[in-house]
Amino acid sequence: MTRVLLLGGTGDALRIARQLGREHVYSLAGLGKVPDDLACTVRVGGFGGSEGMARYIEAQRIALVIDATHPYAAQISANAVTASRAARVPCWALRREGWQPQAGDDWRRVGDWAELTAALAAFERPLFTLGREPLAHLDDIPAHQFWTVRCLDPHEGNARARILATRGPFTLEGERALFAAEAFDVVVSKNSGGGATEAKLEAARERGVPVVMLRRPPLPAVDREFERVADLLEALRIAV
Structure with a gap:
């Protein structure tokens, strides 16, 4: 056996x-x-x-x-x-296989947290879809930014951060509604591949929202x- x-x-x-x-x-x-x-x-x-x-x-x-x-x-x-x-x-x-950029996508690839924060400097309302990693940086949020952090487990936010404790798969309709309600101006993502969380990329593409993509x-x-x-x-x- x-x-x-x-x-x-x-x-x-x-x-x-x-x-x-x-x-x-x-x-x-x-x-x-x-x-x-x-x-x-x-x-x-x-x-x-x-x-x-x-x-x-x-x-x-x-x-x-x-x-x-x-x-x-x-x-x-x-x-x-x-x-x-x-x-x-x-x-x-x-x-x-990881996701590949499509026509209309605006991806900014980064290799670590330092490159990621530098890439976010010009934005105000990022949606983080990296899991728990951003939770360690909630006290370091720049004054001009408000973060939305989506992860599996509940966690206390602060005056400049909202935590969405939720689990995929995520539908395109749901992502469209979330993007419209929160007015994100950038998405932060891992290149996980698969269909469970890909809808956020389509929603970002439709709204012309850039994606900061963490390399594998x-x-x-x-x-x-x-x-x-x-x-x-x-x-x-x-x-x-």
């Missing part, structure tokens, strides 16, 4: 997890909703770095690691590769890489 350790936390990972039997393990960091309707074992929490993950792989007799984490979860992806090599098991990864981090090489869930599931069906 090929026992699988699936590292998840994304919608794509959940699709894979729903195809796994009880002998397999779906691992979550615990930052979002924990599913309670899966046949496989659900594990919540960290491993203690790559060494802890390697010990877990060996102790649980895992024969295949699948990294289906977020494209920006670079440290987890690096730990997965290091741990699988140490435990001498293969590591696969689901790495969906480099990720380590794996034994097999997939862009589509269907292709990974087919390979997994054969392997397991």
